[in-house]
Amino acid sequence: EVQLLESGGGLVQPGGSLRLSCAASGFTFTSYAMSWVRQAPGKGLEWVSGLSDTGGSTYYADSVKGRFTVFRDNSKNTLSLQMNSLSPEDTAVYYCAKAMWTTDAFDIWGQGTMVTVSS
Amino acid sequence: EIVMTQSPDTLSVSPGERATLSCRASQSVSSNLAWYQQKPGQAPRLLIYGASTRATGIPARFSGSGSGTEFTLIISSLQSEDFAVYYCQQYNNWPLTFGGGTKVEIK
Numbered sequence: 001e002v003q004l005l006e007s008g009g010g011l012v013q014p015g016g017s018l019r020l021s022c023a024a025s026g027f028t029f030t031s032y033a034m035s036w037v038r039q040a041p042g043k044g045l046e047w048v049s050g051l052s053d054t055g056g057s058t059y060y061a062d063s064v065k066g067r068f069t070v071f072r073d074n075s076k077n078t079l080s081l082q083m084n085s086l087s088p089e090d091t092a093v094y095y096c097a098k099a100m101w102t103t104d105a106f107d108i109w110g111q112g113t114m115v116t117v118s119s
Numbered sequence: 120e121i122v123m124t125q126s127p128d129t130l131s132v133s134p135g136e137r138a139t140l141s142c143r144a145s146q147s148v149s150s151n152l153a154w155y156q157q158k159p160g161q162a163p164r165l166l167i168y169g170a171s172t173r174a175t176g177i178p179a180r181f182s183g184s185g186s187g188t189e190f191t192l193i194i195s196s197l198q199s200e201d202f203a204v205y206y207c208q209q210y211n212n213w214p215l216t217f218g219g220g221t222k223v224e225i226k
């Protein structure tokens with residue numbers, strides 16, 4: 001079964017850091033680009049960051065550029081998001097998403113992990 | 120950044136009726152447009168990619184059309200399980216961007 005399982009969410013104070021992980025299974029992880037997409041409570045979807053199948057190319061939304069770092073460990077089928085200098089505006093459910101072959105439409109999504117930034 | 124604008128914000132439709140959702144891009148995205156369905160408490164589900172190609176397992180009542188800057192998702196005969204929020208997403212340029220969503224509710 002194709003599956004993405006996020007972990008690492010939680011409560012963090014403003015200015016703090018958190019690392020999210022996404023464990024992939026059921027497909028050839030090394031062949032697909034991956035992304036993180038977030039959704040603030042009651043709001044729409046916001047693409048956050050993505051990277052190529054090799055991890056050699058990375059991309060960020062302006063809202064997180066310079067604060068978040070995306071990376072992958074293809075030997076462990078794991079995608080990660082290091083989040084620094086967190087603010088309350090980063091509070092959201094964070095989804096890990098798999099891009100389709102040759103497109104960046106997302107055909108597989110994880111269940112999401114909640115990140116709350118609050119004092 | 121390409122801005123995606125969806126309309127209407129909310130669409131009230133009776134079961135069995137047709138629903139037409141619109142998505143406009145601030146500049147051309149060619150056919151690099153996807154549609155997703157999201158139900159409360161669930162992750163989004165891919166419906167359409169390439170503006171008009173149904174994803175695996177998506178019923179034929181869902182159809183997408185358009186190219187460039189104007190796109191449409193049609194649900195030909197709404198079923199109870201179709202009441203949800205729908206998002207469009209462009210993947211022609213980085214950063215990838217989503218529309219604000221259209222909520223399809225029961226009339």
